[in-house]
Amino acid sequence: MSPEKAAKLLREQLKFRKSAFSIWVWYDGQTPCLIVRLDPRLMNEESAVPLMFEGYKVKVQARDPAIFTRRRVSDIFA
Amino acid sequence: MAAEDVARSLRAWAIKEGLLAKTLPEAEAAAGDDDLGDYIEEGEQAEAAPILRRRGITAIAYDNQNNKVYVFTNRKGSKADAEALPDASGDVEIIYRKGAAAAVKSASAGLTPASPCHRHNNRYACGSSIFVGNRVGAGTLGCLVRDANGIYGLTNNHVSGGCNHSDPDLPILAPGALDVAAGGFDPFTIGYHTKLLPLAGGSPENVDISRNYDAAIFRLSDPALVTSYQRGAYDTPANCAPIQPNIQVQKAGRSTGVTTGIVRGKMVDPDLIEYTVPEFNTRAIFYFQDAWIVEGVGGPFSDIGDSGSLVTQPGAGGARVAVGLVFACSKDKRLTFVTPLDRVLDMFQVTLVAGHNV
Numbered sequence: 001m002s003p004e005k006a007a008k009l010l011r012e013q014l015k016f017r018k019s020a021f022s023i024w025v026w027y028d029g030q031t032p033c034l035i036v037r038l039d040p041r042l043m044n045e046e047s048a049v050p051l052m053f054e055g056y057k058v059k060v061q062a063r064d065p066a067i068f069t070r071r072r073v074s075d076i077f078a
Numbered sequence: 079m080a081a082e083d084v085a086r087s088l089r090a091w092a093i094k095e096g097l098l099a100k101t102l103p104e105a106e107a108a109a110g111d112d113d114l115g116d117y118i119e120e121g122e123q124a125e126a127a128p129i130l131r132r133r134g135i136t137a138i139a140y141d142n143q144n145n146k147v148y149v150f151t152n153r154k155g156s157k158a159d160a161e162a163l164p165d166a167s168g169d170v171e172i173i174y175r176k177g178a179a180a181a182v183k184s185a186s187a188g189l190t191p192a193s194p195c196h197r198h199n200n201r202y203a204c205g206s207s208i209f210v211g212n213r214v215g216a217g218t219l220g221c222l223v224r225d226a227n228g229i230y231g232l233t234n235n236h237v238s239g240g241c242n243h244s245d246p247d248l249p250i251l252a253p254g255a256l257d258v259a260a261g262g263f264d265p266f267t268i269g270y271h272t273k274l275l276p277l278a279g280g281s282p283e284n285v286d287i288s289r290n291y292d293a294a295i296f297r298l299s300d301p302a303l304v305t306s307y308q309r310g311a312y313d314t315p316a317n318c319a320p321i322q323p324n325i326q327v328q329k330a331g332r333s334t335g336v337t338t339g340i341v342r343g344k345m346v347d348p349d350l351i352e353y354t355v356p357e358f359n360t361r362a363i364f365y366f367q368d369a370w371i372v373e374g375v376g377g378p379f380s381d382i383g384d385s386g387s388l389v390t391q392p393g394a395g396g397a398r399v400a401v402g403l404v405f406a407c408s409k410d411k412r413l414t415f416v417t418p419l420d421r422v423l424d425m426f427q428v429t430l431v432a433g434h435n436v
Contacts, residue, residue: 004344007346008346008347011347019281019283019348019350019365022345022347022349022350024343024371025323025343026342027341027343063349063350065350065351065352065363066349066350066351066352066407066409066415
């Protein structure tokens with residue numbers, strides 16, 4: 001099974017609210033793994049995420065939102 | 079050989095390569111002085127230029143008594159950088175240190191990189207600074223595209239599209255107003271906002287985010303003023319292809335110049351990006367479900383101001399292909415988020431422009 005398909009299946013199985021987490025397929029190394037990015041407020045429930053799924057290792061991270069890469073005047077004084 | 083001679087020659091080379099901001103009229107005269115080849119081999123120069131461009135030279139100093147030259151940069155370098163940069167010229171030791179130039183902060187001063195703009199063949203190059211004309215900011219001109227009606231610049235919606243707020247025909251400035259400085263590039267209207275891919279804000283459980291691709295195009299004011307060349311590095315590829323994982327990619331951008339990364343991850347479902355729009359007193363969360371994640375090699379792949387940069391990777395047969403547009407980065411700058419270009423071109427119904435004024 002492809003890692004993307006495994007990720008979509010995992011998404012269906014996890015019981016968290018859909019917008020509270022996201023899943024990445026991560027290609028660092030020989031075998032892709034799945035990264036479940038949880039809303040930080042749900043990290044105490046990370047045990048609900050399986051360590052392996054459909055042959056892929058699963059890691060859990062607290063989701064830290066990315067930011068747009070446009071430079072503003074306020075960036076200078078941040 | 080005196081340290082002063084090496085330092086002056088290094089400075090002239092740095093100005094010519096666009097690594098050092100021109101701050102004094104004497105910089106023009108110095109650009110023609112001496113040949114750095116007398117002190118540092120051409121191969122070492124070629125290796126050093128992209129590293130120093132990324133780190134941003136703020137000052138060069140010399141110590142004749144102890145035979146040392148100090149090169150100060152905006153950013154600290156990695157071990158790989160240290161191994162690649164020349165550490166001596168004859169008896170003169172060359173030392174690299176992180177150090178910012180002294181500055182009086184004002185609305186027109188700030189963290190402008192050494193070279194936010196690049197001219198190639200006397201034209202404004204892709205990978206250079208642009209922004210909407212009625213606000214102060216800076217992003218990157220990714221590439222040129224065309225349809226039956228003409229040639230356009232392609233970048234992010236949050237650069238030229240004002241995050242959905244730009245009026246049609248709004249002038250787009252080059253460089254962006256944040257990068258306008260004494261002795262720098264004269265700003266000009268590079269184009270006029272034409273079309274954007276609208277960003278739907280909010281939770282994917284409430285709104286349709288399936289068409290969230292951060293992209294916008296602006297009609298060029300005069301195609302003769304711009305080139306499809308990506309800074310001084312390579313031409314925009316003629317072909318576009320889907321991004322492939324675990325492959326090296328490159329990009330040319332306003333803030334970090336030409337950088338290399340590796341495609342490490344793919345979003346398989348919606349993930350969120352924070353966006354602050356102070357001009358409109360707005361802070362928004364946008365979800366994207368079709369983006370790739372790139373990890374930088376030897377430093378960050380992108381930084382704030384590189385929004386809109388075109389990402390390329392080797393295609394079949396080794397020829398470079400265009401694969402994406404930079405649109406976001408992680409807060410620690412370790413990861414860059416790239417939107418797939420093939421979808422963007424398809425939604426705008428445009429094709430890439432290559433070989434334009436190269």
